[in-house]
Amino acid sequence: MALSVLDEHIARGPGGPASTFNDRQKRRRRGLPNYQLIRYADDCAYPLLRRINRMLVGWACQKYNDYAAGRSGRENY
Numbered sequence: 001m002a003l004s005v006l007d008e009h010i011a012r013g014p015g016g017p018a019s020t021f022n023d024r025q026k027r028r029r030r031g032l033p034n035y036q037l038i039r040y041a042d043d044c045a046y047p048l049l050r051r052i053n054r055m056l057v058g059w060a061c062q063k064y065n066d067y068a069a070g071r072s073g074r075e076n077y
Contacts, residue, residue: 007037 011017015027015034024034 007039010037 015024015032017036019027019034027034
């Protein structure tokens, strides 16, 4: 779905993001709504969370292996 086309169509409407400050003030005085478009990036969230999860699991496993081997990780300080 071409969301950008839908965004442009909605944005041109009265009270939308393309409205000027004065237009929004007039609508507010008349009791009409003003709005803004908010787009959430859910499509890319899952792959990013999987990458972060793999990184944290790898880090935790390394820390556990160091702990089990008796290395505190403070030798470099």
